[in-house]
Every structure is written in structure tokens, then in C-alpha cells.
Amino acid sequence: MADITFEQITRMRDNLDGLGYSMGPRGLFGIGNEQNTFDPVALGGGAIDSSISMRRIKVLDAYTKASIYQFQRDQGLAATGQIGADLIAKVELSVRNVQNNLKIVLAKTDSDLLSGYFGLKTFQYVKEYQKLRGFPVTGIAIPAVQKALSDEARKLVGGAPAPGGSQPPMPTDPQGRLAKLSDLKGLYDRGSISKDGLIEEFRRLVP
DSSP, X not given: OTTOOHHXXXXXXXXXXXXXXXXXXTOTTSHHHHTTOOOTTTTTTTTSOTTSOGGGOOSOOHHHHHHHHHHHHHTTOXXXXXXXXXXXXXXXXXXXXXXXXXXXXXXXXXXXXXXXXXXXXXXXXXXXXXXXXXXXXXXXXXXXXXXXXXXXXXXXXXXXXXXXXXXXXXXXXXXXXXXXXXXXXXXXHTXXXXXXXXXXXXXXXXO
């Protein structure tokens, strides 16, 4: 925690909140946060000033720790509730996966969409997708939304695995593997798959 900056904590809160890991009854995007509605007990039993905005809290409050803990459990990581560089990278990869799938499904061309940060643009695009597919329009990419996005993106790119979704078996013969590598490069060149997604698939194809 010593090497984690205030800005990284803030970014982590935004990302976890956007992925459906609740930051308490107010939520980072919720009206409660705008009105500075806090639970003093959850914010350290009075150790944290409940009159300030969530985004200005420079320590890990109970809401943030609980969200980190649940994310770690869902990802099969050691559930500690603590933040670190590896966790930050894992959360940002999850956000980029959502962003990449949004880019494919909604045919977006934003060059900065695959930022790994669940900001206002991603929030609005998730709402757009939810409205199109009949989900409750919240802007929050809960697991059901993430899975639907991933499955739809995978179909749109011709069966190539979209990050976060079910993946077809990789070809074992050299020619099939070469063809798959060529397909992946084409997807990357067209912006249909992120750099992280490309690297992940290369590792699976080339042991």
C-alpha cells in the first residue's frame, strides 16, 4: 500500500464501481455520493471524515476493501481486500476487456476507448448497450452484462475469442495455428481486439 498513490486508489474505486462492485449505498456514480451521504461506521468508525467526497478519501475505507475482496474472490485470487500493483493491473485488464467488447458490439471508433479506466465515456457506452439489449440501464457492467457483451463480440469477430468470454479450442496443427495467428493480427490491425487481448491469445497459440 505504501507505493500506491491517491490517484491509483481513486482510479481503482471508479473501475471496481463500474464493474459492478458496489462502493456502498451512494455509489461513485450515484446520487448519494453527490450528496455526500456516508456511513461513518463503514468509513472507519469516525476515523475518516464523512463530510468529504468519496473521491477525496486517501485511505482504503470498508466499502473499497469489500469490493477488492469480492473482485479477488471472483478472479480466483488470494482474497485479502488489499490493493497492490498486480491487483490494479488485473482490474484495469477487466475494464479494457469490457471496453474492447463495447467497441466491437457498438462499432465505436474512439481511439482512447481502450484506456483501462471506467470513466464517463465507458459508463455512457454501457448504458447504450444495456438499452439496446433490454438490461436495466445503469451504466454499470455487472457480470451478466459483461458475459452478454463478450459472447456477442465473439460472434461478431467470426468466432475469435473476445476477452472475458468462452473460448474455442486452439488449433494444434502448425497450419491451423498459423492461420489463427494471421486472423488475430487482422483483428488487431482493425482495432477489433486490444493489445492485451492479442498478447493473451498469442501466448495460448505459441506455448
